[in-house]
Amino acid sequence: MKQNEKGHLITFFARQFERSKHDMDVTPFLDRESTIPLYKQLIDYFKNNMHDGALRKGMKLPSKRSLSNKLHISQTTVERCYEQLLAEGYIFSRPRSGMYVDYGAVSCLHYKGSQGVRSPKHPASTVIDFHYGHVNSEDFPLHSWKKSVSLSYDFHLDRLCKPSDEFGEHSLRSLIADYVYQARGVNTSADHVYVGSTTSYVLTLLCYVLDECQRVGFEDPGYPRSREIFTLLKKEVVPLRVDHTEGLLLGDIHSTKPDLIYVTPSHHYPLGSRMTLQKRVELLQSAEDVGAYIIEDDYDSEFHYTTEPLPSLHALAKRDNLIYMGTFSRSFLPSLRLSYMILPKSLLPRMQKLTLLYKQTVSSSQQLALADFMERREWTIHxxxxxxxxxxxxxxxxxxxxxxxxxxxxxxxxxxxxxxxxxxxxxxxxxxxxxxxxxxxxxxxxxxxxxxxxxxxxxxxxxxxxxxxxxxxxxxxxxxxxxxx
Amino acid sequence: MKQNEKGHLITFFARQFERSKHDMDVTPFLDRESTIPLYKQLIDYFKNNMHDGALRKGMKLPSKRSLSNKLHISQTTVERCYEQLLAEGYIFSRPRSGMYVDYGAVSCLHYKGSQGVRSPKHPASTVIDFHYGHVNSEDFPLHSWKKSVSLSYDFHLDRLCKPSDEFGEHSLRSLIADYVYQARGVNTSADHVYVGSTTSYVLTLLCYVLDECQRVGFEDPGYPRSREIFTLLKKEVVPLRVDHTEGLLLGDIHSTKPDLIYVTPSHHYPLGSRMTLQKRVELLQSAEDVGAYIIEDDYDSEFHYTTEPLPSLHALAKRDNLIYMGTFSRSFLPSLRLSYMILPKSLLPRMQKLTLLYKQTVSSSQQLALADFMERREWTIHxxxxxxxxxxxxxxxxxxxxxxxxxxxxxxxxxxxxxxxxxxxxxxxxxxxxxxxxxxxxxxxxxxxxxxxxxxxxxxxxxxxxxxxxxxxxxxxxxxxxxxx
CATH class of the missing domain: 3.90.1150.10 (Aspartate Aminotransferase, domain 1)
Incomplete structure (x- = not known):
């Protein structure tokens, strides 16, 4: 390259740089009728534009005065907005110069991943999805949950820099023990609670713990994912018929003699029926008769519409043969991937040994956030x-x-x-x-x-x-x- | 209770309530020499006291004027602090009355869980832990990471309200594919990347996929957790000796004829040695000779001190028999629990079928946060x-x-x-x-x-x-x- 061309290029880039230093020309639309304060609308405007890449790192924001003049809003409103963006690290301040974008924005061209998010195959407006595992984002307590997430980093960073307790964060396990006692009569303590990502995973670990159980009595119809996991893990699945009127036919337990029984008494999958109190007591007796462990998958037990929920099998059981399972993915946020099981004392040593191998699978920050959320009663409110x-x-x-x-x-x-x-x-x-x-x-x-x-x-x-x-x-x-x- | 007593009680509670409505008497210590701005010190003071339970929900904060007078700071400083607390939802404003604590504080007596955190068995000052799986909280890019976490909720809430893609969030898988190509020469695409919680879990799923492989060639010495997982899953483990000077003895592959080989070529566990380029090429040939799959566990490959890292086995392999594994738990945050593997095309259909059963185990918000963090180049900087x-x-x-x-x-x-x-x-x-x-x-x-x-x-x-x-x-x-x- 000739010296002359190089000089031109330098001048070109210097001009580009100069231009980028000029105040941006922004035109946010502010809704003065809205209940959302103007400064918050302004914050949202800037954040969205930074994320979309319209405002890029190093760009200078308009001065408070110019923006307040342009939008006919008070300087205090602009100041509040800038203070907040500053505090959250979206912008930085240069002394005697002004505010600059500090957010290394996602370039739309390069951000392959989120393209999928932005342009789903079916635009959301044309598909109405009666999926039973979704929640509606409008119902989600975003603000309060984000507070708990933020706190988990602010107050527990040292803890997050080490691997978790193998069974899960003790604070969360304590609160789960409290919750299942209050809500489902499950009398237990933190030591018995194991937290794991997804019910399928938790069930898989349990199968290793119950290695000697080879014959699994399974509701027919019943939850297919769990059934297929038993099959994958080379257990023999024997059907226990569930009748529309009678419910679980206990005779099948006596005739097939399983050593492990998997049931969904609170909300049968898929029938949606509920096991009667009488049947629960009889089921416990039948399991005792044949010497079988029971897995009580208590998913969806949070939602009952007619009367109070019946006590869990765990609450009725006398023997040390019941494993209780629950999940926050359905009742709270499907993408959280947080389930738990409550183990009888006799299985704890084997589970402890197994978790030395598998360690904890749920991010501690999510566990500590959920603990804070429950502790602040936000979970009950939700x-x-x-x-x-x-x-x-x-x-x-x-x-x-x-x-x-x-x-x-x-x-x-x-x-x-x-x-x-x-x-x-x-x-x-x-x-x-x-x-x-x-x-x-x-x-x-x-x-x-x-x-x-x-x-x-x-x-x-x-x-x-x-x-x-x-x-x-x-x-x-x-x-x-x-x-x- | 007599009417009179009841009346007294009512008066008592009314007085208590009145008292609680009075301004709190707070005395924050502000460090005027500090580089931390006064309004931020004030924010920290209030947050800490709310978390500790000293400031409880419904308590009224001092007015701006009274606090500025008391602390000899400007009203603007107090205002900035209150605005921030307001924006984060710690306090709320009652028109013509003032600011009130909105944070349902954690009562110290009840918050069983975090007691463990606050009073560890060994006070941190007396134990120096040379654990190789910890990171130092001072080195962690807290501010930038929290920004990514916050964004994951702000911009993807609809996505978080549904179960994730079974293989993991597409944006993250794309960025992992880019990263392993740039850093390790692994030429792949998002479709081949599977994200899962912990390497142990990912390895377990892989064992189900490779159900027909029964004989696992394993480095001796080698990573004991992985070896024990193979044993738990009833695979036969055959030792492949690793010599201090020679490295992996390839003759053992030809004599034992495994159908699956597990190696740590970038950073041998526990010896810390690195497989030479020559040995890598020979290992690939040996595996091809006996028709074995290779699992390349590339943990810790992020950290090399002397020269550039050697290309991964994956980068050198010609055949469709190599599974590459990596993790963010070691290089980023141990409690994140996020690992990944890159599968050859031939194994994708089986893995897809398996993940219909096991679904995704890592919280989507953590995946999307990591994607944002990588996209913003913060990962490279870190x-x-x-x-x-x-x-x-x-x-x-x-x-x-x-x-x-x-x-x-x-x-x-x-x-x-x-x-x-x-x-x-x-x-x-x-x-x-x-x-x-x-x-x-x-x-x-x-x-x-x-x-x-x-x-x-x-x-x-x-x-x-x-x-x-x-x-x-x-x-x-x-x-x-x-x-x-």
Whole structure:
């Protein structure tokens, strides 16, 4: 390159640099009718533009005076906004110069990953998803949860710089022990609580602990993921029939003599039914008769609509043969991946040995955040709010279903949990119904995969936890148009 | 209770309530010499007192004027502090009344869990822990990481309300693919990257995928946790000897004919040695000869002190038989619990099927935060900083060891990773040395558990990543006093 060309380039870059040093010309739209304070709207505007890459690192922000003049807002409002951005590290201040963007913004071209997020295959507006494992972001206590997350780093950083306790953070295990006692009558202590990522993982570790148990009595129908895990781990799965009217047929326990029994008494998967108190007592007796351990998967026990929940099997059990499982993924945030199990004393030494190998799998900051959230009673508040919300949504769903389909569907399984079951009596099979719904932009879910035998012809699951009331109404309308033509 | 008593009680509570409504009398100590701005000191004071329970929900904060008068600071300083606390949700404002504590503080009596944190069995000052899996909180980029964590909730809440992609968040997998290509020559794409909590867990899933592989060639000495997982999963472990001078003895592969080989070529566990380029090429050939898959556990590959790291086995491999593993727990934050593996194309369908059962185990918010952190180049900056820091700490450690022990120890394994090995020539066994160190308040770690045969008499591991330079100096001084008396 000639000296002259080089000189030109230097001048060019110097000019570019000079230009970038000029105040940015920003035009936020502020909603003066909104309940959100103006300074917060301004903060959101700057943050969004930094994240989108419109405002890039090193760019100079307008002076307080110029922005306040331009937007006809007070200088104090701009000052509040800048102070906050400064405190959060989005911008930095240069003495006698002004404020500059400090956020190394994500370049849209390079940020491959989030493109998927920004342009999903189906735009969200066209798909109404009756998935029973979603929650609605509007219902999530974002502000309070973020506070707990932030605190976990502010107050426990030293702890986070070391591997966790193998069973999980003691504070969280204590609070889980308190919670299951208050909510489910499970009388236990932190020492018995093991925290792990996902119920599938926790169940897998338990299978290693119960290595000698080879014959697993499993509800039919029952939760297919757990059943397949037993099969993967080379256990023999024997079906224990669950009848619509009778519930679990205990005779099957005596005839098949399993050494491990897996049940979902609070909210049967997929039927949604609840085991009676009488049946619970008899089940415990049957398990004792054949010398079997019981795994009580108490998922969704947080949500009951009609009466108080029945006590857990754990609360009724006398013997040291019951393992209780629960999860926060369904009741709180699906992507949290935090489940737990409560082990009898006799299994603790083996579990302790196993966790020397597997260590803890859940991030400590998430555990400590959840502990803080529970400690501040925010968890109880959230659960109460969700119960009210789900009751409302369920009522809307049932009304819409009855109104749209009348006698052509039979609704059941709606006493607990954020989903209902419908038997569709339209001379169409499960697969056809799901495909027709899908073509209309509605996702509904099968039940046939939960059966080892006697699959029902057309029973579908409709979860409502991820949807707004409007979504539910529109979804059922679309289903009607798709199925009844 | 008599009416009169009841009346008294009511009056008593009313008075208590009135009292609680009065301004709190707070006396923060402000350090005017500090580089930390006064308003930030004030923020810290209030946050700490709320967390400790000294300031409780509903208490009224002093007015701006009274606090500024009392502390001889400007009203603007107090205002900045209150604005920040308000924005973070610690306090709330009542019109025409003032600011009130909004943080439902953790009652010290009830908060069982964190008592453990506050009063550890050994006060930190008396134990110097040469654990090789710790990091030092002073080195952690707290501010920048918290920004990423916060963003993950601000920008992806809808995504967090649904279960993750089974293989992990696509953005993170893309960035991991970029990173391993740049840093380790691993040419791959997001589709091949699986994210899971802990290397043990990832290895377990891989064992299910490679169900037909029954004979595992394992370095002797080698990483005991992985070896024990193979044993737990009922694989046959055959030792492949690793020699101090020769490295891995490839003849053992040809004589034992494993169908799966597990190696740590970048930083051998526990020897700390590095496989030569020549040996890498020969190992790939040997594996091809016997038709074995290779698992390359590339832990600690981030930290090299002398020369550039050698290319990974994955970078040299031609065949579709190599599984590459890495982790962020060691190089970033031990409690994060985030590892990954890169699978060959031939294993993807089986892994996809398996993850329908096991789903994703790492919290999406942590994955998205890490993606943002990497995208903003903070990860690269952090790694560079840590390399400089570890080089410095290692130099201090080696100097202290030579100075204190001279010819009575032999140092090795210090070319990579945040630890060194010492052969102690003091006529004491490994166990005795560890116990004597422990009694002096210093934790050092064994190597014998890594051997299937020919255990060395007294070789110890000393990690330095969790310690300050001062800790390292004091620790070696204490070791000298404990061992050489």
């Amino acid at each position: 659960l109460n709010k969700m119960r009210t919300m789900y009751t409302k949504k369920k009522t809307v769903l049932l009304n819409e279903l009855k109104h749209s389909f009348g006698d052509t569907i039979h609704i059941h399984g709606h006493l607990a949990g954020p989903r209902v079951l419908i038997d569709v009596l339209l001379d169409k099979g499960e697969k056809q119904l799901i495909e027709e719904a899908d073509a209309a932009g509605v996702k509904v879910y099968p039940t046939s995969h939960a059966y080892l035998s006697d699959t029902p012809p057309a029973t579908l699951q409709l979860g409502f936890s991820g949807l707004t009331i409007e979504d539910i109404q529109n979804g059922i309308q679309l289903l009607k148009e798709a199925w009844v033509r | 790694l560079n900083k840590m390399r400089t820091m570890y080089t410095k700490k290692k130099t201090v450690l080696l100097n202290e060891l030579k100075h204190s022990f001279g010819d009575t120890i032999h140092i090795h394994g210090h070319l990579a990773g945040p630890r060194v090995l010492i052969d102690v020539l003091l006529d004491k066994g490994e166990k005795q040395l560890i116990e004597e160190a422990d009694a002096a308040g210093v934790k050092v770690y064994p190597t014998s558990h890594a051997y299937l045969s020919d255990t060395p008499p007294a070789t110890l591991q000393l990690g330095f990543s969790g310690l300050t330079i001062e800790d390292i100096q004091n620790g070696i001084q204490l070791l000298k006093e404990a061992w050489v008396r």
